[in-house]
Amino acid sequence: MKVLITGSNGLLGQHLIPVFLEDSRYQVIASGRGPNRLPRQAGYTYEATNLRDATSVKHLLDKHQPDIIIHAAAMTQVDDCERNKDLCWDTNVAATRYLLKAAEKHNAFIIFLSTDFVFDGLQGPYAEDAAVNPISYYGSSKVAAENMVRGSSLPWAIVRTVLVYGIAADSKRSNIITWVKNNLEQGKKLKVVDDQWRTPTLVQDLAAGCKLVADKNATGIFHISGNETLTPYQMAVQTADYFKLNTQLLEKVDAKSFTQPAKRPAKTGFVIDKAVNELGYAPHSFEEGLEIVAKEI
Numbered sequence: 001m002k003v004l005i006t007g008s009n010g011l012l013g014q015h016l017i018p019v020f021l022e023d024s025r026y027q028v029i030a031s032g033r034g035p036n037r038l039p040r041q042a043g044y045t046y047e048a049t050n051l052r053d054a055t056s057v058k059h060l061l062d063k064h065q066p067d068i069i070i071h072a073a074a075m076t077q078v079d080d081c082e083r084n085k086d087l088c089w090d091t092n093v094a095a096t097r098y099l100l101k102a103a104e105k106h107n108a109f110i111i112f113l114s115t116d117f118v119f120d121g122l123q124g125p126y127a128e129d130a131a132v133n134p135i136s137y138y139g140s141s142k143v144a145a146e147n148m149v150r151g152s153s154l155p156w157a158i159v160r161t162v163l164v165y166g167i168a169a170d171s172k173r174s175n176i177i178t179w180v181k182n183n184l185e186q187g188k189k190l191k192v193v194d195d196q197w198r199t200p201t202l203v204q205d206l207a208a209g210c211k212l213v214a215d216k217n218a219t220g221i222f223h224i225s226g227n228e229t230l231t232p233y234q235m236a237v238q239t240a241d242y243f244k245l246n247t248q249l250l251e252k253v254d255a256k257s258f259t260q261p262a263k264r265p266a267k268t269g270f271v272i273d274k275a276v277n278e279l280g281y282a283p284h285s286f287e288e289g290l291e292i293v294a295k296e297i
């Protein structure tokens with residue numbers, strides 16, 4: 001079975017590739033923007049593709065004719081999306097439309113990665129059937145893309161996730177664990193939000209969840225995240241304790257003390273019962289996640 005993974009240079013993409021390579025039933029096509037940044041370069045085909053270009057997307061799909069597409073590529077900097085809405089729309093919505101269109105010919109199973117930011121954060125934690133109401137442009141772009149996926153004639157799954165943490169080579173995304181560790185090691189103070197709630201997700205758990213969806217041909221929406229509700233401040237304290245760093249450097253603050261261009265939902269987090277019961281998904285605790293990430297730093 002051929003699986004195409006978009007966003008292969010990203011945090012999730014870098015963890016998805018090895019998970020599929022371990023399973024001999026799959027032939028892996030990785031696609032990223034520009035050169036391949038994965039530490040492992042053998043055992044799969046890499047295609048540099050700008051997904052904002054419809055012709056390139058069509059070429060990619062016609063060439064490889066994948067049975068499954070895991071669409072992890074996106075513009076994921078929430079504040080950049082707010083500042084540069086056209087680029088965000090082109091990357092998160094138009095590119096998804098090109099993929100869906102090009103996949104029609106081969107009736108590929110599309111697995112689309114989405115986010116807790118589709119919700120407004122007033123009623124978390126959220127199950128799959130909760131009503132969406134994004135409060136940021138990034139969230140709106142993901143809702144628009146979700147709607148296109150849901151309306152497509154292809155078999156589809158939407159995997160929504162929450163605040164993903166883990167290590168990836170040359171990653172552009174911030175990572176709460178290394179952010180806290182690096183700053184506290186240098187004796188720097190950090191202001192950390194204590195009035196936002198999330199169910200943070202170890203990237204390896206998310207990759208395993210996507211693999212379960214692919215293996216089981218599971219269609220519909222799945223909430224795949226960690227199973228503990230924590231504030232960023234609580235995550236930061238656990239991180240500092242784990243690395244035996246000075247928690248006194250962490251200052252508890254309210255989200256309103258930040259002037260970020262994009263609003264963040266206050267309380268998200270997911271009810272993951274559907275993924276646990278239907279897929280056999282079993283995430284690590286944040287403490288276990290810290291141990292796994294620490295070994296990779």
Ligand SMILES: NC(=O)C1=CN([C@@H]2O[C@H](COP(=O)(O)OP(=O)(O)OC[C@H]3O[C@@H](n4cnc5c(N)ncnc54)[C@H](OP(=O)(O)O)[C@@H]3O)[C@@H](O)[C@H]2O)C=CC1
Nearest residue numbers: 007009010011012033050051073074076113115161163164
């Ligand atoms: N990380 C998180 O906390 C969360 C992530 N998600 C979703 O999960 C998915 C994976 O996220 P994650 O791996 O963390 O994000 P990353 O930002 O690490 O990876 C996204 C990848 O998409 C690539 N990309 C961006 N624009 C294009 C383009 N025009 N053509 C081709 N590739 C492009 C980026 O390339 P380059 O590396 O060159 O910039 C990047 O490698 C995303 O859909 C995201 O919205 C959902 C909830 C939380």
Ligand SMILES: Cc1cn([C@H]2C[C@H](O)[C@@H](COP(=O)(O)OP(=O)(O)O[C@H]3O[C@@H](C)C(=O)[C@@H](O)[C@H]3O)O2)c(=O)[nH]c1=O
Nearest residue numbers: 076078115116117161162163164174191192193196232
């Ligand atoms: C930069 C910063 C963040 N924080 C907190 C706020 C926030 O909840 C958390 C992470 O902040 P960031 O701005 O890095 O991340 P943010 O953009 O909020 O992360 C989001 O990314 C997108 C892609 C998603 O889909 C979401 O699930 C979500 O995880 O840390 C602080 O407390 N202090 C700080 O100085």
